[in-house]
Structures are given as C-alpha cells and as structure tokens.
Amino acid sequence: MVDAADGRVVRTGDAPHPDGTEIDPTAWWHALAVATEGGLLNDVSAIAVAAQQHGMVTLDGEGEVVRPALLWNDLRSAPDAADLINELGGPDRWASAVGSVPLASFTVTKLRWLRRSEPDLADRVASVMLPHDWLTMRLTGAEPTTDRGDASGTGYFDPATSQYRPELLKQAFGRTPALPRVAAPGEVVGQTDRGAVIAAGTGDNMGAALGLGLETGDVVVSMGTSGTVFAVAEQPSVDPSGAVAGFADATGRWLPLVCTLNAARVLAAGRHLLGVEPAEFDALALAGPPGAGGLTLVPYLEGERTPNLPTASGRLVGLRLANTTREHLARAFVEGMLCGLADGLDALRAQGVAPRRLLLTGGAARSLAVQEIAGSLFDVPVEVPEPLEYVAMGAARQAAWAASGAAAAPAWQVRSRAVEAAPQPDVAGVVREAYAYARDHLAAELGWALSGYCGGR
Ligand SMILES: Nc1ncnc2c1ncn2[C@@H]1O[C@H](COP(=O)(O)OP(=O)(O)O)[C@@H](O)[C@H]1O
Numbered sequence: 001m002v003d004a005a006d007g008r009v010v011r012t013g014d015a016p017h018p019d020g021t022e023i024d025p026t027a028w029w030h031a032l033a034v035a036t037e038g039g040l041l042n043d044v045s046a047i048a049v050a051a052q053q054h055g056m057v058t059l060d061g062e063g064e065v066v067r068p069a070l071l072w073n074d075l076r077s078a079p080d081a082a083d084l085i086n087e088l089g090g091p092d093r094w095a096s097a098v099g100s101v102p103l104a105s106f107t108v109t110k111l112r113w114l115r116r117s118e119p120d121l122a123d124r125v126a127s128v129m130l131p132h133d134w135l136t137m138r139l140t141g142a143e144p145t146t147d148r149g150d151a152s153g154t155g156y157f158d159p160a161t162s163q164y165r166p167e168l169l170k171q172a173f174g175r176t177p178a179l180p181r182v183a184a185p186g187e188v189v190g191q192t193d194r195g196a197v198i199a200a201g202t203g204d205n206m207g208a209a210l211g212l213g214l215e216t217g218d219v220v221v222s223m224g225t226s227g228t229v230f231a232v233a234e235q236p237s238v239d240p241s242g243a244v245a246g247f248a249d250a251t252g253r254w255l256p257l258v259c260t261l262n263a264a265r266v267l268a269a270g271r272h273l274l275g276v277e278p279a280e281f282d283a284l285a286l287a288g289p290p291g292a293g294g295l296t297l298v299p300y301l302e303g304e305r306t307p308n309l310p311t312a313s314g315r316l317v318g319l320r321l322a323n324t325t326r327e328h329l330a331r332a333f334v335e336g337m338l339c340g341l342a343d344g345l346d347a348l349r350a351q352g353v354a355p356r357r358l359l360l361t362g363g364a365a366r367s368l369a370v371q372e373i374a375g376s377l378f379d380v381p382v383e384v385p386e387p388l389e390y391v392a393m394g395a396a397r398q399a400a401w402a403a404s405g406a407a408a409a410p411a412w413q414v415r416s417r418a419v420e421a422a423p424q425p426d427v428a429g430v431v432r433e434a435y436a437y438a439r440d441h442l443a444a445e446l447g448w449a450l451s452g453y454c455g456g457r
Pocket residue numbers: 223224225226264265267268278361362363364365366367368
C-alpha cells in the first residue's frame with residue numbers, strides 16, 4: 001500500500017507461495033486474505049493485481065476451476081510448443097503473428113497439452129484466463145478482464161494490434177473458449193465492496209517496468225525465480241529466434257523481454273552445496289578470482305527456456321586441483337547465472353535495444369557478490385534500485401493512475417545506487433567466452449545448434 005501522491009510505501013503484507021508448477025487458483029485468493037489480514041486494504045482508494053505471467057487458469061460454465069492452474073515454469077507442454085510451431089509453418093510465422101515464438105510457458109501451448117492429455121477436462125473448459133485476470137475477477141466480482149501486457153504472454157494475442165488471434169487459440173485447442181476483455185492502460189475495471197476502484201492489473205514484468213518508471217535506455221535485469229532482461233520500446237519487436245519475447249507493457253508501449261528459468265535459485269543451490277547463508281556465500285564468491293580459475297557453470301538446473309533447452313541440466317566444467325575450492329565454486333555459480341543474463345542482454349541488443357544503464361532487481365539483486373560481479377561483467381553501468389517489491393509498486397502505480405483518471409501514470413521518484421565496480425571488458429570477454437563454449441557444447445549434445453543465438457557468441 002502506497003501513498004498515491006508520491007509512491008511512498010505505507011504498509012506491506014505478504015504470504016508464501018507453495019513450491020511446484022501447478023496450483024489451485026483459490027490458493028491465491030487465500031494468500032491475498034493472509035497478506036491483507038488486519039485490514040491492510042480497508043482504507044485504500046484503488047487496487048491492482050500484478051502477477052506472474054503466462055500460466056493457464058481454466059473455468060467451466062459455472063465459473064468453477066476445471067483443474068489446477070499450470071504456471072509459467074511448468075514445462076510439460078514443451079512438445080506441444082514444438083508441434084504448434086511446426087503446424088503454423090515455423091517460428092517466424094508465430095513471431096509475426098503474436099510477437100513471440102511460443103515456448104512451454106505460453107498459455108497456448110498449455111491449452112494444446114490439456115486437449116491432448118486430459119481431453120475430458122478440456123471438454124469442460126468454458127473460459128481461459130491468466131493468474132492476474134482470475135484474481136482481478138474475484139476482486140471485482142464482474143466480467144473477466146486482462147491487459148495488453150499479460151495478454152501478450154498467451155500466444156493468441158497480437159501486441160502490435162492489441163487484438164486476440166482466435167484462430168491460433170482454435171488451432172491449439174480445437175475451439176475458442178471465452179477470453180477476458182482487454183482493458184486499456186489506466187482503465188478502471190471494477191470496484192470493491194468498500195468502493196475502492198480496481199485497475200486492470202498486469203503481468204509481473206510489466207508491473208516491475210511500471211514500478212521502476214522505465215525510460216528508453218534503461219534495461220532491467222531481474223533475478224527472482226525467473227531471470228528476466230527487458231526494456232520498454234516504442235515499437236513492437238519480432239524475433240524469430242524466439243530469444244526475445246515481444247510483449248506489450250502496461251502503458252501502451254512494448255516490452256521486449258528475455259526470460260531464463262535459472263536465476264536466484266541457482267545461487268540458492270550454490271549455498272546449499274556449500275552449506276552457507278547468503279552473506280557467507282557472497283564473501284566466498286567475492287574472494288574467488290574473476291573467471292573462477294577456469295571453472296564454468298552452465299546453470300540450466302531447471303532445464304532452460306532461453307535458449308530453448310527444456311530437457312537440459314546444469315553443467316560444471318573445468319575442474320582442476322587448483323580451482324576445487326569453495327571460493328571458486330561460489331564465484332562460478334554467480335558468474336554462470338549472470339552469463340545467462342548477459343546473453344539475454346545481447347539478444348535484446350540484436351532487437352535494437354541500446355542500453356545506457358542496467359537496473360538490478362529481484363531477490364538475488366540483494367546479493368553483494370551479484371552486484372559487484374555484474375558491475376564488472378556487463379559492459380553497461382549497473383545500478384541497484386532501493387530494495388522494494390517493484391512488481392507490487394507497478395500494480396500500485398497502475399491503481400493510482402486508474403483512480404486519478406489522468407492520461408498517464410503518476411510520476412513517482414525511484415531511488416537507485418550506482419554499483420562502483422567498473423566494467424572490465426578483458427575479464428568479461430574471457431569469462432563469457434568460456435561460458436559460451438560450455439553452453440554450446442551442452443546444447444550440441446542435446447542435438448541443438450545455437451548458432452545465431454546471441455549473435456553466435
Ligand atoms: N541476499 C540474497 N542473495 C541471493 N539470493 C537472495 C538473497 N535474498 C533473497 N534471495 C533469493 O531471491 C529469491 C526471491 O526473489 P523474488 O524476486 O522475490 O522471486 P520471485 O521471482 O519468486 O518473485 C529467492 O530464491 C531467494 O533465495
């Protein structure tokens with residue numbers, strides 16, 4: 001909860017999300033009740049929901065949930081994604097139709113999986129929506145709505161025209177269930193019982209972009225469960241390689257974005273391996289030499305989405321007597337995670353994004369080792385915004401915008417601190433070459449050639 005005048009945080013609440021990649025959406029409703037216990041929302045004038053993108057919430061004709069929602073990081077629909085790409089005539093056809101090449105995260109592939117694997121349940125589906133759409137509908141008690149930003153992660157919405165592509169939904173699912181109405185940026189879509197206005201809400205990355213007040217030249221490197229690298233753009237983007245998803249943002253612009261499956265939890269795995277807490281892990285990583293003495297981690301611990309290697313596992317290469325130390329290992333985990341995101345930055349550049357500064361966000365941005373090593377590894381100045389939940393800040397800013405009835409979101413100041421470590425192109429070059437070599441070998445063993453990915457680095 002923030003003060004609409006200046007974006008100052010007044011109160012916060014939270015509730016945990018269970019592990020796993022599918023969940024009954026009612027758990028989100030209960031989590032909202034826990035997070036707002038004690039009347040947190042009683043005197044608010046406006047609310048918006050920002051939530052993880054993609055996913056699949058299916059409802060029957062009575063509005064009841066048909067099956068647990070599949071989340072963005074559920075990879076069971078990877079073969080369905082490949083089928084859909086082939087059926088339409090290749091990745092470039094999808095990129096031109098909906099701005100993105102559908103991977104297992106995208107709703108359209110999950111619907112194909114449902115039709116193929118659970119046809120009886122598929123037959124019961126009357127409407128399909130996204131996590132934030134469902135929660136918003138529960139709050140308004142009215143017709144379901146979505147926004148351009150989240151809709152652009154379905155695979156059946158064209159962010160360039162802001163129109164659904166029902167023929168693509170039909171191709172995937174055999175018919176076209178009802179879809180939420182796409183609300184305009186800043187629109188009021190309903191009211192709570194207490195009279196607070198409800199804004200359209202959006203996907204989490206669009207929320208973070210709004211919360212951070214992104215401007216041209218800003219690139220966010222977000223390290224939460226997913227790793228995302230994104231920027232606002234004045235034009236839609238189309239990347240047939242599939243590395244960059246051409247999403248819409250929450251303001252009427254676009255949000256080219258690269259998403260990896262392996263970010264903060266790679267560091268958690270490193271801490272677990274070494275049996276240390278975050279502060280000690282950071283100290284170890286900073287004590288390890290740049291390049292970790294030739295030790296390289298390709299961090300595909302959850303399979304990977306970008307590059308599209310859903311069956312991959314991680315790989316640690318270059319072990320020698322001299323580098324088999326706790327310091328080298330911790331350093332290799334941080335560098336491996338950041339190299340995956342640096343590849344993402346290259347993919348954004350290939351789409352015409354010209355970064356002037358990087359903003360590190362997400363839970364892992366709290367790590368001093370991540371901050372310092374990012375400062376030397378990336379070839380753009382790095383800043384760390386003051387630690388806030390920027391997805392929630394974006395939802396709040398959208399809510400304040402809707403309540404104001406103004407043409408644009410209110411201007412709130414975002415404070416950030418420059419990371420002092422300067423880019424070290426020579427060191428970064430060596431680290432990234434070693435990473436690219438290990439990454440490409442891993443991909444080749446899985447039968448994939450990544451030539452063209454990130455400029456063939
Ligand atoms: N100091 C830290 N160092 C490294 N990782 C951290 C630190 N603090 C929190 N994290 C990690 O951040 C993650 C949560 O980040 P968050 O951005 O909230 O994720 P989500 O994408 O799930 O919203 C957790 O995996 C947690 O381990």
